[in-house]
Amino acid sequence: MNAGLPAIRPPLTGSGYIVEIGATRTECDVEQAIELIEGALAAYPIAPFVGSAADLTIAPLDAELMKDRLLAPRTYSETRGGVQR
Numbered sequence: 001m002n003a004g005l006p007a008i009r010p011p012l013t014g015s016g017y018i019v020e021i022g023a024t025r026t027e028c029d030v031e032q033a034i035e036l037i038e039g040a041l042a043a044y045p046i047a048p049f050v051g052s053a054a055d056l057t058i059a060p061l062d063a064e065l066m067k068d069r070l071l072a073p074r075t076y077s078e079t080r081g082g083v084q085r
Contacts, residue, residue: 003022005021006019006037007021016028021036021040
């Protein structure tokens with residue numbers, strides 16, 4: 001799943017970064033590292049995201065529940081004083 005994604009680490013000596021993408025290893029400064037990383041992420045067939053698999057499914061699930069009013073806010077009279085019917 002991570003083939004083609006960048007691996008970043010500090011060099012053994014000196015300063016800067018080592019960016020490994022596949023079999024290619026590049027020792028570079030921070031600006032070059034950013035360019036390499038952004039390029040690799042842009043070329044990757046799966047768009048990167050922050051979160052978990054649940055984050056990807058919760059919005060469509062919420063939309064379906066709202067459509068069926070299963071998750072929609074209810075008024076006091078609809079819940080009979082707080083107890084749902």
